[in-house]
Amino acid sequence: MSDNALITRRRFFAATAAGAGVLIAARLAHAQEGEGQQEPPNTGASNTVMESDKFKSVTLPPKGPAVMDQAKRDELEHHIHCQCGCNLDVYTCRTTDFSCQVSPAMHRDVMALVAGGYSAPEIIAAFKNVYGDRVLMAPPSSGFDLAAWITPFVALSAGIALVLVVLRRLRGPALAPAIAPVVADATPAEQARLDALVRNDDQ
């Protein structure tokens, strides 16, 4: 790349690093806005207080008989993120946390929707409409969030491709050995026996 290019590799990396730094600093500043308010430490599932901004009712009019059994309903609840502040899904939180009031309330909504004849994708969509994407346990595979799914594989593929390209370019005739055995403090006879011992499985 020429020095006159508008974006050199160095500038690109510098700009990327600066951007990432600004993003993290902004997020950090946002995260620490509440500092000084003596918030209790986040202890996960126990950190549960019913607040209006955490639980929002998800209701739809019944449309028919239930199409899901309890096992499928439980499986569905593994895909819905409890909004109490923990990192658990609704099923795990409501069956683990003695004091959480959010996951039982979300569970009641799930049960009402199941009884109303809604399928798992419809129930997920209903929760998404009310809470947004944060109610899913994994990022949606659309829009910008698709990057979450594909980037690791793209990066790994790029790494493998890069290694293969570099190796193809670099591979030449076999070089002289870059290494030589050390002089071990063993007698020649012992060394010969040890060499014979390892020769077969350390080629």
Place this chain on the structure above:
Amino acid sequence: MILIGELSLWVALLMATWGTTVGFAGGYYKRPELIASAERASYATFGFLLLAALGLWTALLHSDFSFRYVASYTSANLPSIYKVTAFWAGQSGSLLLWAFILSAYSAIAVWTNRTRNRELMPYVTATLSAITLFFVMTLCFGSNPYERLDWIPPDGSGLNPQLQNPGMAIHPPNLYLGYIGTAIPFAFAIAALVTRRLDAGWLAAVRRWTLISWFFNTTGIILGMWWAYVELGWGGYWAWDPVENASFLPWLVNTAFLHSIMVQEKRGMLRKWNVTLVVSAFLLSILGTFITRSGIISSVHSFAQSNVGYWFLGFLVLAIALTAYLVGTRLNDLEAKAELESLVSREASFLFNNLLLVGIAFAVLWGTLFPILSEAVTNNKITVGPPFFNKVNVPLGLALLALTGIGPLIAWRRASAENLKRQFTGPLLTGITAGAALFALGMRDFGALVAYTLCGFVSGTIIQEFWKGVGARRRMYGENAFMALVRLVARNRRRYGGYIVHVGIVILFAAFAGLAFKEEFDVTLKGGETYEAVDPYGNKWRFVSQGVSRYDELNRQTTAVLLDSYRNGKKVGVIKTEKRQYTDSRGVPTFQPATEVGIMEGIREDVYVVLAGVIGEDTAEMRITFNPLVWWVWYGGLIMAIGGLIVMWPQAERRRAQAGYSTVLQPAEQEA
């Protein structure tokens, strides 16, 4: 003692400042007296931080509630063992532990290198002092454990019930020993880069330290998994929580380095890569600490938010900038001394093993930080939970498991068709047989079948390696099989210790795959009522509630349910599950009620019972889970740790040299 400890922290600040300054100056001006002074400062820093730590422990054990830290994390009725472990329950105490362990490591590194690596040691000492200085500064000015309250409360707030567990007594120190262990290789890498002495010398110095870091990181992670399983009550041992991920990242990178260092030792290749891995392991440790302490990402392990996050962010940026500059300006010194001759060679398989390990590390880091990125770009909050990490990492993990078997079987430089055939036939047959047998027995989960087939294959490679080695010794020396096995391992601890680590890995993967068959049941039982369920093996279980009982213990009020448990009609035990309301010495509740899981452990499966709630006087809501093969996670981890100890054991280098494995670089490279 407390006052001495408090003052010692400030003296340690001065000592670390001095060590940093004269270390770099001594190295730059090549002044032996300055270098010696920096090394003495390193010992002094350790001494003063030891006093600071003893001071805090004294305050904790004496329940001196005039200190905010003591009042925040203990109470008068807290058992003494947990007063000791409360040292690392909070932000400032755990930072002091960090600084103390780092100073101890630094003193050991300086002492053990007092006659070796003398060109590197000024910069090693100075770098370690600089890192210690950062932590002591953070302690003194950001989060001081000796901060006093304006008034003395009658009792403290008590320790979070989830931390009142034996696992928490040893898990955090282990993890810190692992995290902080990355600082020594980092310091050697910085010294090698500064002095441009990038031959094999610095690698030999860092290999054992990396192993120490890896060993403690491994045991710390496994103990953390055990703690999560028995204490948190959600039914698993790994939730891909950001802080769990943060502990996993240095482990992955250290593991990659421990493989790629062999390629540099044997073939003089991957020099830039190895420097990058050593530096990355340390930076990821700091990143993990930043994640835990900044509040930037929600986690069950997070400390209370404080401005300490800014300190770590600043340190991280500075360390990245410094190392990027040093590596960037020394690229020519890091050119490989040999080149890859064939893609079908052990070095190539190690290269792909490294790519996968680093790829998994990237995927974990990416998933951990993606919510921040997504919110910044789309202003939309998302969750990246276990479904994401499992989907992305399971295929990568299985590929890595396959390479665990492939790598050791392929010859260095270039494998011949004959070599491949001879080495792979047995293990491949073992793997295919294992997979086919499980399929015939009715296993239909695709992921689990692939995992168990690969476990069979890797087990086959390990058995084959031991079989050949033992056979060779028996032929050569006429030893019996047991003695041949013992001496085989003892004479080449690095190689066969590594295989034992692989055994642990295989067991862990087999146990992880068992999760595919986990069964959970919601149960509501009154006293005397019965619940019946079938486990993944087809056994019929019957659980009979003995009812709900309530009683007081030392520092808690307990609500417990006892379940008589029968398997195929035969009583196999009683499972007790509890909810505990912890109280201070005046009987005032201190925390939200905590779960105490009831676990009936077994080789084939655990029966895991969580008391989710009580209705009225005698009706209990519970979750009963059949968790297959969990027992093997703990023992797989134990075997990995034993393998790591064997690899680390002193004299391994001499033995290895005698066995013809150790190599030295040619004079041409040494002069480079």
